Amino acid sequence: MDTIQLAATDRAPLVDFDFASGRLQLRGESYPEDAAAFFGPLLQALRGYLAEGGVDPIVCEVGLVYFNSSSAKALMNLFMLLEDAAAEGRPVTIRWHFAEGDETIEEAGEDFAADFAHGRFEMVREQPA
Amino acid sequence: MLAQDFMNFFDVSRRRGVILSFGGDISENVLFSLGEVLKLRMSQGETDASVAKRVFAIFVEQAQNVIRYSADKVPRSTAKPGGLISAGVIVVGSQAERFFVVCGNELPSAEVPTLRARLDHLAGLTSEELKAFYREKLRQPPDEGSLGGSIGLIEIARRSSAPVEYDFQDLGQERSFFCLKAYI
Numbered sequence: 001m002d003t004i005q006l007a008a009t010d011r012a013p014l015v016d017f018d019f020a021s022g023r024l025q026l027r028g029e030s031y032p033e034d035a036a037a038f039f040g041p042l043l044q045a046l047r048g049y050l051a052e053g054g055v056d057p058i059v060c061e062v063g064l065v066y067f068n069s070s071s072a073k074a075l076m077n078l079f080m081l082l083e084d085a086a087a088e089g090r091p092v093t094i095r096w097h098f099a100e101g102d103e104t105i106e107e108a109g110e111d112f113a114a115d116f117a118h119g120r121f122e123m124v125r126e127q128p129a
Numbered sequence: 130m131l132a133q134d135f136m137n138f139f140d141v142s143r144r145r146g147v148i149l150s151f152g153g154d155i156s157e158n159v160l161f162s163l164g165e166v167l168k169l170r171m172s173q174g175e176t177d178a179s180v181a182k183r184v185f186a187i188f189v190e191q192a193q194n195v196i197r198y199s200a201d202k203v204p205r206s207t208a209k210p211g212g213l214i215s216a217g218v219i220v221v222g223s224q225a226e227r228f229f230v231v232c233g234n235e236l237p238s239a240e241v242p243t244l245r246a247r248l249d250h251l252a253g254l255t256s257e258e259l260k261a262f263y264r265e266k267l268r269q270p271p272d273e274g275s276l277g278g279s280i281g282l283i284e285i286a287r288r289s290s291a292p293v294e295y296d297f298q299d300l301g302q303e304r305s306f307f308c309l310k311a312y313i
Contacts, residue, residue, distance in 0.1 A: 033157040033211035069284040
């Protein structure tokens with residue numbers, strides 16, 4: 001499975017899906033012109049990777065400072081794939097990064113966390129730079 | 130006359146607290162550029178960072194609604210959201226110590242009852258109910274005809290500090306003008 005690396009743009013996050021090591025990363029702002037077109041290939045690649053049925057742990061680091069509602073939908077789909085894999089026994093950890101004091105992002109993380117029964121969802125508080 | 134006309138126009142806007150206004154064809158690139166100057170303007174003022182983020186978030190959802198759902202679109206070969214160009218109006222301003230974001234666009238009159246019902250429903254929800262509804266919709270496939278997540282309006286209502294105002298004006302020819310105003 002290939003690695004997917006996309007540099008952050010003004011409105012789309014950095015993507016680093018290193019399937020070989022099980023480390024997935026999204027960082028930055030997310031309100032792409034077309035969220036379905038942006039996230040579609042990422043979801044498809046993840047689905048393919050999970051279908052291979054490995055047992056290695058997956059760690060997904062998400063550090064978004066802003067995301068629009070279309071991106072929220074895509075994130076939900078991403079997390080559901082990971083939770084499904086966790087339900088089948090794959091060790092999955094989501095690490096949700098948020099800046100100290102950013103209640104919007106903190107609350108969004110807590111909302112997503114509520115859907116994980118098998119995967120671990122860690123809230124990672126960061127001090128503002 | 131020329132300077133006076135447009136100075137008057139500009140003055141009236143400023144007296145009404147308008148920070149930026151755009152009327153005409155809106156694309157994703159226009160949204161991005163307006164958003165950039167809006168962020169800059171708010172970061173240079175004394176706007177609280179969390180308020181600035183909410184204004185920006187509501188601005189993005191409103192502008193994307195115009196781009197996606199305006200009935201007055203520039204015909205293009207692609208129907209993808211990223212390539213759409215749609216006519217509408219977007220105004221961001223501040224009045225009485227709070228911000229507002231207004232958007233307006235034409236839509237087919239046939240869509241008015243459904244949209245009105247959705248907005249009436251959202252208007253009747255408490256903030257906790259809005260949050261629960263948002264979470265519920267996030268888990269469902271998008272509504273038919275939706276190009277996003279069908280959750281933009283809920284997001285706008287959630288991020289607003291007062292009930293969202295909305296109105297429809299019949300334009301004849303089976304078209305109506307839809308207007309939405311959110312306060313932050």
